[in-house]
Each structure stands twice: as structure tokens, then as C-alpha cells.
Amino acid sequence: MNIELLCIGKDNADAFEEALGQYIKKIKLYNNFELVVIPYLKNTKSMSFEEQKRKEGELLLKKIAPSDCVVLLDERGKEMTSVGFSEFLQQRMNSGVKKLVFVIGGAYGFSEAVYQRQNAKISFSKLTFPHLMIRLIFAEQLYRAFTILHHEPYHHD
Numbered sequence: 001m002n003i004e005l006l007c008i009g010k011d012n013a014d015a016f017e018e019a020l021g022q023y024i025k026k027i028k029l030y031n032n033f034e035l036v037v038i039p040y041l042k043n044t045k046s047m048s049f050e051e052q053k054r055k056e057g058e059l060l061l062k063k064i065a066p067s068d069c070v071v072l073l074d075e076r077g078k079e080m081t082s083v084g085f086s087e088f089l090q091q092r093m094n095s096g097v098k099k100l101v102f103v104i105g106g107a108y109g110f111s112e113a114v115y116q117r118q119n120a121k122i123s124f125s126k127l128t129f130p131h132l133m134i135r136l137i138f139a140e141q142l143y144r145a146f147t148i149l150h151h152e153p154y155h156h157d
Contacts, residue, residue, distance in 0.1 A: 009131045020035075023140055036063060057111025068101045070117055070119050102138065124141065
């Protein structure tokens with residue numbers, strides 16, 4: 001199974017870039033993984049929030065194949081523990097999914113079209129985080145999930 005993190009934002013994560021790169025290297029020891037960043041829209045001052053979400057949604061959906069399993073990282077998604085997330089990941093791997101795409105939306109969330117395309121929604125917290133930070137949190141949790149699935153000593157209950 002291939003795993004992808006698809007997000008709207010900057011290509012480089014500035015202060016988070018080095019740490020994110022380290023987790024991506026660790027994840028790739030277990031599984032194929034790719035970070036795909038769609039640049040922020042230009043000239044958004046003249047757009048409504050809904051128009052911005054719609055245009056970002058169109059860009060996101062162009063990167064998603066019909067056969068992909070799409071998981072939105074959304075504050076209204078299902079919260080789970082790290083072990084629960086590893087079980088979620090294992091279930092997707094066991095189901096024969098070829099590509100699992102986790103998606104981080106823009107500043108105003110997802111368009112209705114993206115919500116309609118999703119297969120699942122998960123939340124890492126009820127708190128709001130900067131998008132660059134959630135990339136790092138996601139990468140760490142994905143790495144943690146693989147160590148849990150491989151019974152390695154990284155995670156402690």
C-alpha cells in the first residue's frame with residue numbers, strides 16, 4: 001500500500017522541515033510514503049472563504065484517483081489513540097487498499113466536494129494547529145503507528 005499526505009501550503013516547512021524530513025525517512029523504512037504539497041492559491045483577498053475552499057478542493061481532487069482511499073484530517077473527525085490509529089492503518093492495509101491518501105485542507109477547511117469524496121475523517125485533536133505543525137504531528141503519528149504494528153519499543157502505553 002502506498003501512503004500519501006496531500007496538503008495545501010508551502011513546499012518547505014521552515015522550522016519543521018528538518019524534523020519532518022527525519023520522520024519521512026523513518027516512515028519509508030516501513031512503507032512507501034510521499035508528501036504532496038499544493039501551493040497556496042494566489043490573489044485570495046478578492047475571494048470569499050467559500051470560493052477559496054472550492055478552488056482548493058478542485059486542486060486536491062485532481063490529485064486523488066477514483067480508487068484511492070481518502071482520509072481527511074479534520075477537527076470534526078474521529079479522535080483515536082496512537083494504538084487506535086495504528087489499528088486504523090492496519091485495517092486499511094488488510095482491506096487491500098492500494099493507495100491511502102491523508103489530506104490536510106486549507107485555512108478554511110474542505111469544500112463540500114472534498115467532504116463527499118472522503119472515505120473517513122480523523123482528528124488528531126480538538127485544538128487547531130498551524131498546517132505546517134500538523135504535517136509534523138501526522139508524520140510522527142504515522143511513524144509511531146508503524147512501530148506499534150511492528151512491536152518495536154518506540155511507543156509506551
